[in-house]
Amino acid sequence: METTAVHSDKELFIKIVITNWELQNKRLNGLLGKLSDEQITAEVSPNRNSGAYLLGHLTAVSDGMIPLLGLGEKLYPELENIYVRNPDKSDFERPSLAQLKEYWNHVNDTLSAYFSNMQPDEWFAPHTAISAEDFAKEPHRNKLNILMNRTNHEAYHLGQLIFLK
Amino acid sequence: METTAVHSDKELFIKIVITNWELQNKRLNGLLGKLSDEQITAEVSPNRNSGAYLLGHLTAVSDGMIPLLGLGEKLYPELENIYVRNPDKSDFERPSLAQLKEYWNHVNDTLSAYFSNMQPDEWFAPHTAISAEDFAKEPHRNKLNILMNRTNHEAYHLGQLIFLK
Numbered sequence: 214m215e216t217t218a219v220h221s222d223k224e225l226f227i228k229i230v231i232t233n234w235e236l237q238n239k240r241l242n243g244l245l246g247k248l249s250d251e252q253i254t255a256e257v258s259p260n261r262n263s264g265a266y267l268l269g270h271l272t273a274v275s276d277g278m279i280p281l282l283g284l285g286e287k288l289y290p291e292l293e294n295i296y297v298r299n300p301d302k303s304d305f306e307r308p309s310l311a312q313l314k315e316y317w318n319h320v321n322d323t324l325s326a327y328f329s330n331m332q333p334d335e336w337f338a339p340h341t342a343i344s345a346e347d348f349a350k351e352p353h354r355n356k357l358n359i360l361m362n363r364t365n366h367e368a369y370h371l372g373q374l375i376f377l378k
Numbered sequence: 379m380e381t382t383a384v385h386s387d388k389e390l391f392i393k394i395v396i397t398n399w400e401l402q403n404k405r406l407n408g409l410l411g412k413l414s415d416e417q418i419t420a421e422v423s424p425n426r427n428s429g430a431y432l433l434g435h436l437t438a439v440s441d442g443m444i445p446l447l448g449l450g451e452k453l454y455p456e457l458e459n460i461y462v463r464n465p466d467k468s469d470f471e472r473p474s475l476a477q478l479k480e481y482w483n484h485v486n487d488t489l490s491a492y493f494s495n496m497q498p499d500e501w502f503a504p505h506t507a508i509s510a511e512d513f514a515k516e517p518h519r520n521k522l523n524i525l526m527n528r529t530n531h532e533a534y535h536l537g538q539l540i541f542l543k
Contacts (some may be wrong), residue, residue, distance in 0.1 A: 222387055222388060222391075222502075225502070225517060225518055225520075226387075226391045228518045229518045229522060229523050229526060230518075230526070232518060232523075233523075233526050233527065233530060236530075237530065249460060257423075258423035258424075258426075259423075259543050261422070261423075261541060337387075337390070342382060343406075352390060353390050353393045353394045353397060355390075355394075357391075357394060358394045358397075358398075361394060361395070361398050361526065362398065363535040364530060365401075365402065365529060365530055366533070366538070367399060368530040368531070368533040368534040369533040369534065369536055369537035370536045370537055371534055371537070372533070372534035372535055372536070372537035373537045373538060373541075376423050376538075
C-alpha cells in the first residue's frame with residue numbers, strides 16, 4: 214500500500230511536468246501551423262531574433278535534453294553552434310525552414326518516445342551536468358527539474374514568437 | 379521509513395515547482411530594476427501591449443492564485459477587469475506605475491508567505507475551480523499544477539517584457 218502510494222505520487226508529478234511541456238509544444242505547433250514561411254523568417258520585433266532562429270534555438274535546446282537526461286546522443290549536434298552559441302544573423306550555413314520544422318518535430322517525437330519508456334525513479338535522478346556532491350546538497354536538481362526549466366524556456370520564446378502573427 | 383519517503387518526495391517536488399516560480403520572479407524583478415519608468419510604460423513591440431499593462435496583467439493573474447489555491451481573498455480584485463478581461467488602451471482609470479510595482483511585490487510576498495505555511499499534502503489537493511468529478515478523472519490537476527502553469531505564463535510574458543530593454 215505504501216509502495217503503491219509512493220509510485221503513484223511520483224507518477225503524478227511526472228505527469229504534471231510532461232503535461233505542461235506538451236502544452237507548450239502544442240501551442241507552439243499551433244502557431245507554426247498558422248504562419249506562412251515568410252512570417253516565420255521575419256524578426257519577431259524590430260532588430261530582434263527571427264522566428265526561424267528561435268525555432269532553431271528551441272530545437273537545439275530540446276535536443277540538448279537527450280544527453281542531459283542521459284537518454285542518448287543529440288540528433289542534430291550541429292544546431293548548438295548556429296542557434297545557441299551564436300546569435301541570429303551570424304554567417305553560418307543553416308538548415309532550410311522546411312528542414313528546421315522537420316528537426317523540431319523529430320526532436321519532440323524522440324523525446325516523447327524516451328519519456329514514455331522512462332521509469333518514474335529515473336526522473337528523480339541527477340541530470341548528467343550536476344556533480345554528485347552538488348546533487349547531494351540540492352536533490353531537487355533532478356531530471357524532472359530540467360524538463361520544467363526547459364518548458365519555461367519554451368514559454369519565454371513562445372511569448373516572442375506570437376508576435377509573428 | 380515509507381512515510382518519510384513519501385513526505386520527502388512530495389517536498390522535493392514542491393521545492394522544484396516553487397524554485398522555478400521564484401526564478402521567473404527573480405528574472406522579472408531584475409529586469410524591472412533596470413528599466414526606467416519611461417521604458418516600462420512603452421509598448422514591448424510596435425502595437426503590442428505596454429510593459430505597464432503586462433505588469434498589471436501578471437499581478438492580477440498571480441493575485442488570482444490566492445483564491446484559486448484556496449488561500450484567501452484576492453488583494454486587488456479590481457485589477458482583473460483592467461488587466462485580464464480587457465485589453466491595453468481600454469478606457470479605465472489605472473494604478474500608477476509606482477502603485478503597480480508595489481502591488482506586484484505585495485502579491486508575491488503574500489504568496490511566498492502562504493506557500494511557506496502550506497502543508498505538502500495541500501499542494502496535491504484540487505484547486506478551487508475544478509469539480510470533484512473532473513479531479514477524480516484527472517488527479518494531476520492539483521494546486522501545484524496551477525503554480526507550474528502560472529510560472530509558464532509568467533515566462534511567456536517575460537519573453538516579451540525583455541524587449542523593453
